[in-house]
Amino acid sequence: MIERELKFTLRVFANKNELSKEDGILLDTAKNAIKDAYAPYSKFRVAAAVLLENGKIITGTNQENAAFPVGICAEGTALSACSALYPDVAMKKIAITIKSGTHVVTHPVAPCGVCRQRLLEYETRFNTNIEIILMGEEGEVYAVNSVRDILPLSFSNTDL
Helix, strand or coil: CCCCCCCCCCEEEEEEHHHHHHHHHHHHHHHHHHHHCCCCCCCEEEEEEEEEECCEEEEEECEEECCCCEEEEEHHHHHHHHHHHHHCCCCEEEEEEEEEEECCCCCCCCCHHHHHHHHHHHHHHCCCEEEEECCCCCEEEEEECCHHHHHCCCHHHHHH
8 A cells, every 4th residue: 555645735824915916806806796695595605706817807606596406606606607708718816705694704615526626627628727715704815726736636527
């Protein structure tokens, strides 16, 4: 037997003020979009803002449905909008933020497994990393260089 250790680099910022101007704008765009989330059941709002290679920023929010699990995550909404509006433009970065209707979330929350797989599809489609920036309602900000950092041993079109 051989043991292999998988590692990735997680950049941790004390707050959003430590981010670059570009990353701060992207995160603020996501925070501003959170009001558009439709989360009447969970009261857990999620917003994503995607920076495309052409400089455009596209947002998406979670959209719940009484028939669980028919809802759509914010990341999925944003990625679908990017693909529909700019099908030949690569995604450079995505900022994801949350807001709970029951308490203040003081830590970043990562995308679910389905959204990690969706992000991976776009990385492999355009053969470029998508930087992921994560923040709760307040507090620390996490950043990783690629979805592969948070989806080790991934499955992609190269496996088909």
